[in-house]
Amino acid sequence: MLRSESEAELAFRREVRGWFERELPAELRDLTFRPLPDMVMPWYRKLSRQGWIAPHWPRAFGGMDASPVEQVILMEEAARIGAPEIPTQGLNQIGPILQRFGSDAQKEFHLPRILNGDAIWCQGYSEPGAGSDLASLRTAGSVEGDDVVVTGHKIWTTWGHHADWMYALVRTNKDVPKREGISFILIDMKSSGVLRRPIRTLADEFEFCEVFLDKVRVPRANIVGELNRGWTVATALLSQERLILGSPGNALRAYERLRRLARALGTRLSDSDKLMIAKARIELETLIASFLDAAEGFRDGRPVDSSYLKILSTETTQFILDAAQTVSGAYAGVKFPMDVDGTTIDFSELFLQSRRLSIYGGSNEIQRDLIARNVLAMPRGRA
């Protein structure tokens, strides 16, 4: 962050740095993959007890209500120490949506479980035939008494195989225009009829899975908002999600990798390496400035051009990791992290993982369509 910090902000940074250094176990540092729940959830709970698990949540819901600068400080310090990626679907997506659209019972039950790490969430949106064209989804729910009975097939579900709960879009009325017959439903993954199959990714990990739902009975009380009004909830969620996706957390992690690589190479850095590093830094600072601007604007009631942020943050992270690939030279394809003069360097893992960023959360092509139409007021395209 380029901005100079106030006394209070500097004190907060010192506090965070000291606490991370004391509390983050060595085996959880500098991991490239998101650790499995057994390994990462104790750290999640520790952050929760410290009160730092939900920096962007309002205090009323148990969050930190952190300023945008404090949020960046937390992200910078997490990147610096090499803190592991924690599950974020609950904190960043369904948590905020329940705060806005959930019933009192839903808020009371779910929000504390998200905060204290008792529930891991996944998002049940994409289907084999419904990706960018999300509203054409076919997973169907029929109301039977106090239940909705759900049958269908979700796929590319991040951490679905580890999740306790799924928030899903389900078609509950087939006889109306497609966006008007969708409900937003919370599904307990332990329900009978839920079958999960992990999918190996390009990065040779199991980040996502497919989920088969076979006559899963879900209480009607688990519908968020009204029956058949789920599209409103989902699109509101998408905006919120994209503000979070605009956060520089991933880019900071990526830049920290590049910095370590530069440190390890030392005097062996070429002029063209230095140019790549300078460019990566400029892109990173551009993202941080844009996040601060948008988040401060959001706080002051200015609308957020969230598509712009989603594109910026994901492509910035990819740019930094592309630069790291170039600087890695002959080692760019090395599979596992290696020790280079006492520093552990990951060459390919984060880079491979970064390819998903421009696809999930509404692909960057969809975001560009939205900007062209909604921000630049360009005429609706021919299909």
Next chain:
Amino acid sequence: MSEIAGDQMLISDNVRRLFDASRALPRARAAAACWPDTDRTVLREFIEMGWLSLLLPEDDGGMGASAIDFVALIESLGDLLLPEPVGPMLATVSLLAACQSPAADRLLKAALGDERIVLAATEADRSLQGDTNHIVFDAHWADVVVFATGETEQFSLRAVAKIDVDGLDALVRNIDGGSLCSVRLDGSMGEELASGARARDIFMRCRNMQRLAAAASLLGLVRKSLQDAIDYVKLRRQFGVAVGSFQALQHRAATLHVACQSARALLYEAARTVGTANEAVACAAAKVKAADTAMAVVKESVQFHGAIGFSDEADVALFFRRAVALTAAYGTAEACHRTCFAG
């Protein structure tokens, strides 16, 4: 992000009126025919209004504007493509005030009183006309040039009258009607304004403000250029539809929008850092980001217009040429990248 507001809005409106926005682009186009344009009528009025003291502290009779105000003003004038080097002049006047020496005070008084136009040389960017040469942009406007020589304790901030420098009238013409001039300046020339580490800080502040001003001008002009291009593709019809309905253009327009928004956020973030530890890195980053963004926008603006975009008659030609000239001026990509890597 700071929107232009309050006093700066007032100044901006008045400055736009003064420079006659309706005549601005014809004037930029005419600069090709009657070069160089050094008509001081408007500039004199700018000075008479007291606007040159924008960045000076209120206690010294200045307007006490912040770097953010400065950036907002310059950005708001960017689309006028003024030949007058308003941003660099404001930065140089601010430098003179910071020196607090009799020589600098005399020069400051003369500058504010419209006798002498003072501009600062940039650091000795790789000159093609001698290794140790300084480059002075828009030297055709200057009566006096401020420059720096020497390292550390020998660092000397000096001012020299244009007529006392061989070659300061040997202008190299830029494609936008501006100029650059590469001259040999050394410690025997002119008079000293300040010396040592303090002088270096003052000079670096001026350099950073020049970079900010260039970035602000660039982002001001590309906002207009991008809007023009988008308006054009909404009107232009081929195959029975507006060409702006094609996704091939829409996605590129969206990409440019992202670049402009984010470069602007960085520009204002950089303005906030003036006077703090990260000032040099932030201003260098803002300049190079604005320049990259501007070049992407003007190139695509030409392409969006099709053949007419390649004609001198289209305004986009003017934006294009100014973007090229400003990209090269006040902090090259190479110099700015070096600052960013070192910081």
